[in-house]
Amino acid sequence: MMLEHADIRIDPARAADFETAILHGVRNVIAHARGFQGFKVNRSIESPGRYILTIYWDTLEDHTVGFRQSPAFGEWRSIVGPFFVQPPVVEHLELVGKSD
Helix, strand or coil, X not given: CEEEEEXXXXXXXXXXXXXXXXXXXXXXXXXXXXXXXXXXXXXXXCCCCEEEEEEEECCHHHHHHHHCCCHHHHHHHHHHHHHECCCCEEEEECCCCCCC
């Protein structure tokens, strides 16, 4: 399994609408992609308007090829993209260790 970590910045005044949109987009678009294993969305306490979206994928290619190069990616961006004040910073992570 691999993690996609997206650092998203929005206008804090639009937070309630963004939260509705991002949950809708993940549940109704991304969740249907091959290799999708789950997600979480966290809102920053110290930095209003900053969100971290973490998506669990089977493989890097499930995200970078299977999803990002599909029509579903455009659908996803049409849902959440209007909220972005800058392009999200996306990284891919591998698990090194975790608590039991």
